[in-house]
Amino acid sequence: MKGKKIPQIDQIDIQMIDEPQSAWLSFSRGELDILGLSGQLAPVVLDHEKLREKWIHQGIRLNRLSEPMISYFYFNYLDPDFGGDSKSHIALRRAIFMSIDDDEMIRVLFNGQAIREQYPVPPGVAGYDPQYESVLGFNPELANLLLDQEGYQRGKDGWRQGPNGQVITVRFTSGVTSQDREIEAFIRKSLSRIGLAFSSEKLRFPDILRLERQCRLQFRLSGWIADYPDGDNFMQLWYGPHTHENNGACYQNAQWDALYDQSILWPQSSERDELYHQMARMLELDGITKISSTAVRNVLTQSWVLGYSPHPILASVWQYLDITPHGVNP
Incomplete structure (x- = not known):
């Protein structure tokens, strides 16, 4: 050229x-x-x-x-069955995240064309921390113990029940491709480890985005690729005022929002990194998000x-x- x-x-x-x-x-x-x-x-x-x-x-x-991107699971904070800040719902969401083996997903579903990540800011983007360790790693034993402690007992059929005596069923939203079908089967297997039933909501991508912005999804594997190489581009995904826009989880937490408001006043710095650490941990403790991986981009010419x-x-x-x-x- x-x-x-x-x-x-x-x-x-x-x-x-x-x-x-x-x-x-x-x-x-x-x-x-x-x-x-x-x-x-x-x-x-x-x-x-x-x-x-x-x-x-x-x-x-x-x-x-x-890729400067993240793949992440999230729950809709406004969902009537799984959302909110009640102790039992937080425990339920965290248990579900701990039932998912991200390393297996990368190995089996993505054929190794992804890298396990645990932080909301990916490699190559200002604010990334390679030393960060999530508290929501794959641990079905702990997940089952957590559900037992919160009173989500198993019925005679082996499925866990909610307070109303009904089987707890998780509605997972995905696309319509063969890859999406493989992901659905993987999530079904993950949930079965902890006695939760699975239901599938299959939609085309524009419909997923429409319902996401209306806060009508329940549980989804999503992704975000950098518009610009700074951590703010990723942390804004959980900012309360961005609900109905980029905040697909419809997350509402005044304390988290206050930390975000502080973070945008700082350039890349140790002070901002400390705020990001607090924000990342809050997302996990609230059971809203589990960071899964970053993709490897392969382009053939x-x-x-x-x-x-x-x-x-x-x-x-x-x-x-x-x-x-x-x-x-x-």
């Missing part, structure tokens, strides 16, 4: 393909120039962290980096694509690209 004026490309055709296998088939046939590789396809294309020789010989290139270089924040790189005719070496 040296010496060329930008942009070189006249038209960009972005295709939204829900199923990873369909996207891969289109790319392998040369119908797509660039493909974001999902974890589902990693065993087909990658040998550990490198491109398989078969694809290297075809001129395909792998661009790999750690065909041999005829010129100038592609991944950027952790800048998503729009099209103006820096060019292509040669298929079959012509750059």
Whole structure:
């Protein structure tokens, strides 16, 4: 691209393909120039962290980096069955988080294309703390003990019951892809460890966002990628006044909000880091959020694509690209 004026490309055709296998088939046939590789396809294309020789010989290139993002589970604080600040509901939410084996999820569902994280601010973003340890790690034994202590007893069928004698059923919202079905099965298995029943709410992504902003979801695995590389971009996800906007958990805690208001007065500093630590711990103790992982971004480009270089924040790189005719070496 040296010496060329930008942009070189006249038209960009972005295709939204829900199923990873369909996207891969289109790319392998040369119908797509660039493909974001999902974890589902990693065993087909990658040998550990490198491109398989078969694809290297075809001129395909792998661009790999750690995303400045977090995947996190959350409960809706305003949900009538699981929300609020009662001792029993907090214990219930925390037990559910402790039933989830995030390492297994990364290994089995994402084929290792994610990194376990425990802090609301991800690597590469100002405010990240690699030493932070969550109190909501995988611990089904402690989770069961917590539920026993709060009086969530098991019925004859093995399922735990609420105060009304009804089986406690957790409604998990997810998308409609094959990956979402695998995540649902994983959550069902996790909940069964602690005697809780599972129900599925399958929605397309725009509908998930609509109901999330209306505070009508119950339990979800969500994600956030940095708009800018500062911890504030992540901590604002639980700020009370951002309910019906970015605060998908609809979290309401005046003490937490006061800490956030203090944090925005500080630049990156040890003082702000201390506030972030307090805020992160409060999210866990309130049983609102469990940070799960950060994704590894794998992008494949065909041999005829010129100038592609991944950027952790800048998503729009099209103006820096060019292509040669298929079959012509750059």
